[in-house]
Amino acid sequence: MVTKHVHILCATALFASAQFAQSSVIDFDNFSNSTGLQLNGNTTIATDDAGRSVLRLTPASTNKSGSAFSTALISLGADASFSTAFQFRISNSGGMFDGGLDRAQGADGIVFVAQTVANTAGAVGGGIGYQTLGSSVGVEFDTWHNSENEEYDGNHVGIDLNGNMNSVTEAGVSTLINNGSIWSAWVDYNGVTDLLEVRLVEGANAARSTNSTLSYTVDLTTVLGSTNTYFGFTSGTGGGFGNHDILSWELASSYDPFNDVPEPSILALLSLGFVGIGAMKRREQRAS
Ligand SMILES: [Ca+2]
Numbered sequence: 001m002v003t004k005h006v007h008i009l010c011a012t013a014l015f016a017s018a019q020f021a022q023s024s025v026i027d028f029d030n031f032s033n034s035t036g037l038q039l040n041g042n043t044t045i046a047t048d049d050a051g052r053s054v055l056r057l058t059p060a061s062t063n064k065s066g067s068a069f070s071t072a073l074i075s076l077g078a079d080a081s082f083s084t085a086f087q088f089r090i091s092n093s094g095g096m097f098d099g100g101l102d103r104a105q106g107a108d109g110i111v112f113v114a115q116t117v118a119n120t121a122g123a124v125g126g127g128i129g130y131q132t133l134g135s136s137v138g139v140e141f142d143t144w145h146n147s148e149n150e151e152y153d154g155n156h157v158g159i160d161l162n163g164n165m166n167s168v169t170e171a172g173v174s175t176l177i178n179n180g181s182i183w184s185a186w187v188d189y190n191g192v193t194d195l196l197e198v199r200l201v202e203g204a205n206a207a208r209s210t211n212s213t214l215s216y217t218v219d220l221t222t223v224l225g226s227t228n229t230y231f232g233f234t235s236g237t238g239g240g241f242g243n244h245d246i247l248s249w250e251l252a253s254s255y256d257p258f259n260d261v262p263e264p265s266i267l268a269l270l271s272l273g274f275v276g277i278g279a280m281k282r283r284e285q286r287a288s
């Protein structure tokens, strides 16, 4: 009975999540259908080693770069607020070793980007496909130590403005970001307070953390020069490399933080019919 209750709770949570997703302007549980995305450079839709359809920003080979942006401009409110949640995984990391505190193989990371330049945009290596992209804000998940960017290690989260890889703020991460795990990330911008917040939690079933990993106060309307913006991701490799994969992605054009991210094991519950149990339970409640 206890087990059944847990399943019903999962189904209930799913319905809540599905309602949430209705306000999303971008909603990919996976990337088997990439309609609405412009893929650039070395970015492709790929099947990963677990059989998932992923957005592969760069493959695990040297000197690649790529990006994927919303094909259409997305209209934000006058204050430029938005909320997004996504899951990513960096696998098959290889090639060169960092010279800094983090001596792991692999490079260079992933950047989540809002930019108003073009839906076709992207630089190899330490630029992570984002360097020189003006009128933009980037949230980097950086796995390679570039001392020229005043980075203090090769495993950090940073906020970048206008294609400048010298982050306005950054935070170290205690576990290797490119360790092959699925990571869950949230980026929320509240245009009323101008606070941009980033959360990064290891794991596919991770809950949105109470505290932000990183935050920065910035007037995005001024940075972007417009409240009609492209959203997407960039990545690059150099002598170090890895598969840089986005597994799922949701975005709302308002400050409306996502409390959970669609992920494979919950979707598996759906396919096993636990939603049916939830629906049956509701019918029972209505009948009584
Ligand atoms: Ca960096």
Ligand SMILES: [Ca+2]
Residues within 6 Å of the ligand: 098, 102, 103, 104, 105, 106, 143, 144, 145, 154, 155
């Ligand atoms: Ca590293």
Ligand SMILES: [Ca+2]
Residues within 6 Å of the ligand: 108, 126, 142, 143, 144, 145, 146, 151
């Ligand atoms: Ca770097």
